[in-house]
Amino acid sequence: MPQPTLVDLIENAAGSNEPRSAAELKIATGGVDPLGLRQINFQLMDLVLPGLNNVARHIRPYTVIAWAWRRAAHCARATGRAVIPDTEIVDFVDRVEVLFTWSQLLRDAGADLPGRDFLSHLKNRERFAFGGTAWKKMCTARRYSTALSAPVNYGPAVKFLGWIEPTDKRRIFKSSDRVQAALDAFEKGLRKDIHHPAFNRFGPVEVTQDEVLRWSDVWDLTDPTDEEKAAMRASLDGVEGNSALSRASRCIAEQVEFRKGKTGVAEIRSDLCGVPSAFLPSPELADLSAHWRNIQLRQLFRLSLEAILYWASAMTSERPYETSELVRAFLAKAGSARTASKWLHIDADDEVDIPELLETLQACLYQGPESGKLAVQIRRSLAVSLFEKCEDVVTQNRERLPLSRAREEMEALSSQSSSVFLEHVFNSWVFGQHVYWAIGRGLGDARSRGKTILRLRVVPDEGGWTLAPGANARSVPRATPDRLETAVCLMQEAGMIGAKSQ
Known part of the structure; x- marks a missing residue:
């Protein structure tokens, strides 16, 4: 039944002679920024840590996303077709992202990856068909929320840090020349399975859990290669012209040196504020x-x-x-x-x-x-x-x-x-x-x-x-995460600073 218009509501009210009960509104309460501040x-x-968010804090997903676009381009050339629909290329990248996340959930159910809860059902699947109605629904549901490349996850950072670049097609990207060594090193681990249909074919593909489990060590979230670390160091050092991020990385490194390498995110956050900390960054970083x-x-x-x-x-x-x-x-x-x-x-x-x-x-x-x-x-x-x-x-x-x-x-x-x-x-x-x-x-x-x-x-x-009716009086406000943990985690994984103290 279509929703009544304002004219309908006015006419109904004008024709009523007495009060009447109204149906209970089925409207959810919410809103994460109640004061617009x-x-x-x-x-x-953005003045200090531009391009980062509070999710994209591990190197390996940057590699996986960039490699998926490179592999999709390879498969497109291998088909010999003059034109490949954008939908097929995007579908291929979606598949690689899900395979990676699935593999890490089999290693560790609490893996620090977006989509962990949404894809948890795959842990109990002996096989999964990447194709058909169920797969399309999954891709649609993930696109802007739980996908690795979603705008709220790794999507903005993987572009800002220069791991992928736009093409002349709005939805299609390509891996950056600068990270090819990192992608080559990553691909070496897949050499035994690189010809699997999941990595070589557009359209429907079926993958077993045993296969995904075999790939889980190759794709270990916590173990980037030296080449991947070098690529991330270049990103954070401002190779892509991100001078603000480069300066922030230098300032964090100076603070870690000030603390003799034994520090954590809370100490870094406080020290960077200055007084009452005795930490003073270089004059050009003041x-x-x-x-x-x-x-x-x-x-x-x-x-x-x-x-x-x-x-x-x-x-x-x-x-x-x-x-x-x-x-x-x-x-x-x-x-x-x-x-x-x-x-x-x-x-x-x-x-x-x-x-x-x-x-x-x-x-x-x-x-x-x-x-x-x-x-x-x-x-x-x-x-x-x-x-x-x-x-x-x-x-x-x-x-x-x-x-x-x-x-x-x-x-x-x-x-x-x-x-x-x-x-x-x-x-x-x-x-x-x-x-x-x-x-x-x-x-x-x-x-x-x-x-x-x-x-x-x-x-x-x-x-x-x-x-207000239905409002939750117990919804506790929280400080907005300030991206510092992301920067520190990436710098640690890239070998720019030591491991976080406990």
């Missing part, structure tokens, strides 16, 4: 360190505001609250002050480890909204994130509440009471941001016939703000 995080990350500190300050500010929304959602799940009531309840837990400036006071000599403060706030969030420490940590985190003045180094839409705008508004209210300042934070920075972005994105989804998601978590009602 995270885009600035990504823009800041701006990179400043950008990194801005990333962490932005993380702290965003998580603080999402933590307020989380706390307010729990409060309003019991009954509606006016903003002033919520502010009074919050100040009762966080502590009050005569003015906003005193409430946000940070001693100039107080050297704060920003990532450590982020971890403390996250830990309080995991304890739940009732935690007596949560409001105190939100106050501390807001104060620290608003204390330092730093230039906006990216074009920051004011609708996304950049720190520069937040500081302007904070300074304008600095002489007002802490309750007046907090009412502004709740009404503008939290509820206002949330309603603006939730409704805007919902309308965008409706116009494009996209996702049907209830993004609103709190809504104004009689008596104040109340939890």
